[in-house]
Amino acid sequence: MSARQGRPPIGIAIRRALVDVLVVAGFADDKSIRTLMVAELRRALDNPFTVPDQLAPRAQLIEIVNGCSVLDNGLPTLADVLEFLRPGTKECTQFRGLVDSLPLRDVVPESEQERFRQQLEGFAPPGLRAAVRRAARHVFPAPAFPDAAEAFSGLADFNAAPGELPPVVAFAEVIAAECEEQLAANLRKWADGQAHRLRLEGALRELRSQVTPSRSGRLHLMIMISPDPVDADRYEISHWRQDDPGDWPPPRGETVVANTAELEDEVAKTISAAEEAWSESDAEAAIEFVLPRGLLDLPVHSWRTERELGGPQPLYMAYPTVIRSLERMSSRRSHRVWRRRWASWAQEPSVERVYFCEPGDTEDHQHLDAIFSDERWLMTVLTATPPANPIPGRDELFAALRAGLPVVVWHPTVSSEVVREVVTWLAGSDDLGNLPALTRKHRLDALRNRSSSPDGGIIGDLVVLWDDPSRMLPLADGGTGPVPGGGADEHDRAS
Template sequence: MAVREAIVNLLAKAGLATDRPSRSLMVDLIHDNLGFPLTLSEHATGRDQLIDVVNACARADGGMRALDHSVRMLRPGSPESELLHRLVHEPRMHDLLPDSELLWLRSVLSGFTPPRLSALVRRSASPAVCPAGEPGDAWEAFCSLTELNTPAHGLPPALAFVELIAAKCARPLGDELREWNTWQARRVQGEGRLRELRTARTPADGCGELRLHLVIMVEVDGIDPDRHVVSHWRQEDPQEWPPARGGMATIRGDELENHVGRLIVDAEREWSEYREEVALEFVLPRALVNLPVHRWCKEHETGDPRPLFLDYPIVIRSLERMFSRQWHRAWRRRWEALLGNPSAERVYYCRPQDTAERHRLDAILSDGRWLVMVLAAPPPERPRPGGDELATGLRTGIPVLLWHPDASAEVLRGAVAWLLDGGGLGDLPARTQDSRRAAFGEESPPADFQACRDLVILWDDPSRLIFLDDGPYLPNATREDADERGKAC
C-alpha cells in the first residue's frame, strides 16, 4: 500500500489529478500496453480516479509496468516519471515515507551517535551492499540506507537500522522508535521480517555466549611455494556475519607468524572498547593444516612475545570444505546434530585398520551418530585415495576433527576423554585453551596436559562461511606484496 500511495502522490504532482484529458490519455496508453482494458469506475475527484487507476494496475498482471510506460510517454524526462519508474521497479525507503514521518525521525536521530554505528549500518545492509564512508550520526546513516533496495524478505535496510538503534536507546525513546518502526514495517509489508529481527538475539556459534572472531586464511602462493597469501576477516559485531574482507598480503614462510601477530594486534586496537570474548580461526588448505598455529605468539617487536593461546581459543578450519559446496549439506546436518546433542559418546577414534581397506572408513562414518573424529595420525600433505582420514571426515560432514603431531593413540585418547569429561563437545576449544594455560602452572604436568598443549582442533561451523573471492573489502583494506613478483602473478 505504501508504494501505491507514493505513486498516486506522484501522479497528482505531475498534474494528472486536475488535467482530465491527460488522465484519460494515460488510461488509453495503459490499455494499449496491456492489450486489454482495465475495469475502472467513475469518481467525483481526479485524485480518487487516480487511486482507482493505480489499484487496478496493481491487480493486473503487468499493470504497474504499463502505468510506468504510459507516464514516461506523457511526461518524458520529468522528475515524476523518473521517480515513478524507480518506485515500480525498485522501491526505496525515502520514496515511501511521508515527510511528517521523516521529520519526526530526523528530530530523534540527528546528533545521536551510538557505539559501533558503522557496525550497525553493516548489519542492516549486509557487507555486500554496505554504503561507503563513515556516517556522522544515526540520521546520516539512516539516509544512506534509504538509498538501498528492499530485499526479498520485505524489510528495507533503513527500517532494520531503526530497529537496531531502538535497542541502543533507553525507555521511553526506544519504545517510541519500535512503535514507529512497527507502523512503517506494516506499510511496506515487512512485519514478518521485523518480528524475526526482534527475536534473533541468540549467539550465532552455539557456544552459549557471543564472541568476536578474527578469521585468518593462509594459502600457498601459486608461483613460489616458500611464500604464503594471507587474508583476514575481522568481526566488529558478534551478530554480524560475514564481516568484510580486510585485505591480502604475500608473506615469506619465515615471516608468517610475525605477520599474523601484527594482524591480531591491529584487531585488538580496533576492539579496544569491546567487552566480548575473542576467538581465532585459521582457514588452511590441506597442505598447511599442520602449521603449529597453536604455538604462535604476538607482539614480537616487544622482545617478549606473548603466546596466542593465553588470550584466545585457537582452531583451524578447512579451506577445501569452504570451496566444496557438494559437501555442505552433510556438514550442516552434522553441525546441527552437534548443537543439539554434544555428547562425548559421539566421538569416533580412528584406528590404523580403518584405512587398510578402501572406503572402510567412509562406511564407518556414514553412521550419523559420529560428530567428532580423532585421527590416528597427523594428516599428510597429500590425501591417500580411498583411505584418507582427513578427506573422509570432511566429505562425510564431520564438523570437528582432532589430531596430535606426535602423541600415541593411547595418550591422545586419554587427553580427549579428559577434555570432554563433564563438559561435552560444545565448549571444546575453550576447554583446550584452559588446559594449555593450566599446564604452565604444573611443575610436572600429566600426560593429558602435555598432549592438550599441541592438540590440533579443526572446528568447522558451516553457519559462518566467508567470502573467498575478491570482496567485499573493508574501505581501508590493502593488498601487500613483498616485491614485484606479486604483481606479475
C-alpha cells in the same frame, strides 16, 4: 549536455560519500588538481559549468559532485576523470563503486520514507553502525548517520548489486532486531513486501537467517593463509576483523604476502593491529585460522605474539583459537550436511558421538565414508596428522569433512590410542561442547604446574579443528576470493 532524465534525484548521503572519497584522494589539498579536474570535466562533458574560486576546498568538491549529478552521464564521467588523474588508486575503485550504486529508480516512495522516519526518529541503538555497515556493505567508506531515521532515508539513495536486496531494505531487516516488538514487525512486514515486489524473497530469507542477536559479545579475528599456486615459499595472508560483536561478516582487510619464515611475524602484526582497533572495547576476543588442507599442520596456536614488546608469548595464552577448513568453507555444496551435524553437536556434545579412527579404516575403499554416513558420529579423532594430498575413499579427514563432521582432532606425534585417552579424559572432566576452550585451559594449567598435568603434556600440541558453520566468510565457491554473502551470528565456542 542535458540534465539527466528518468532517474530519481541523487540523495545527499551518496553525494556526501562521493565527496568524502575525493577528499581522501587529496583533491581538497591541492587547488591546481581541482582546476585540472574541472577542465577535464568540461572537455569530456561538453558543458561549461563553473566552480566559484572563493569557496572552501570541500565546498568546491561539493559543487563539482552536485554539478555532475544533474547531467546525463555526469558522475560516470567524473569517475573516468578521477581514474585519469589518480590511476590505479583504491579511491578510484571506491568512487566507481559508489557511482555504480546509484539507484535506477526510487526504491522507497517518499510517503513510506516519511512514515518510517517518524517511527525511527531519535532511535540510535548500539547496533546502528553495524546495521548500516551490513546493509551498505559494498559502499566504502560506510556512511555514518546520527539515528535510524536518517539511516533509513540515506540508504534509500543507494542501489544494490544484481540479485541483492537494496541497502534500505536490508537495513530495515537488520535494524528490526534492535527495535521494540511492534516496530520490528512493521519493518519486517515492509521488507517482505519490498522483497516480493523486487522478486528477491530468497535474498531476504538468507539475510533473515543471518540476523540473530549476538550471544556472546565476542570479537573475532579471522586469519586466512593461502599458498601461492606457483611459488611454494610464498603465501597470502588475509584477515577479517570484527569490530562489533553484532556485525557479521566483517569486511575483508588488507592482504599481505609473506614467505615461510615471515608467516608468524606477519600474523603477529595483524593481531597487533586488531588490538589497536579494539583498544576501546571491553569484549572478549577470539582468533580463527582458516587454513587449506596442506597447512593444517601449522602450529598456529603456539605462534608468538607481542613481538614488538620484547616479550613474545604463545598465541593460546592470550586468545581462544580455532582452526577452520578452507576447503569446506569455500564449497557450498557441503554446507547442508555440515550444518545438520553441527546442530546435533550443539545439542549433544558427548563422547558417545565421537568416532575414534583405527589404522585399518583406510584399507578398504570408502570404508570410512560408510562409517560416517551414520549420523550418530559428530566428531572424530584421526590416527595421525592428515597428509597434504588426500586420497578420496581412503582418507580420514576427507571422509570426515564430506560427511559434515564439525569437530576433528589429531596429534602430530603421539599415537591415536594415547589421543583417545586424552579426549576421553577431557570428556569426563567437562562438557565436550567446550572442547576448544578446555584445550586452552589445560594448556595453561600445564604451564602453571607441569608435574601435575594428567595428560603428560600431550594436550599442548593437540590439534582441534572446530568448524562452526554459522560463522562463515564470504568466499567464492571452490576458491578463496570474496563474494557477496557471508555468515551469521555464531554459536560461539572457540579454543
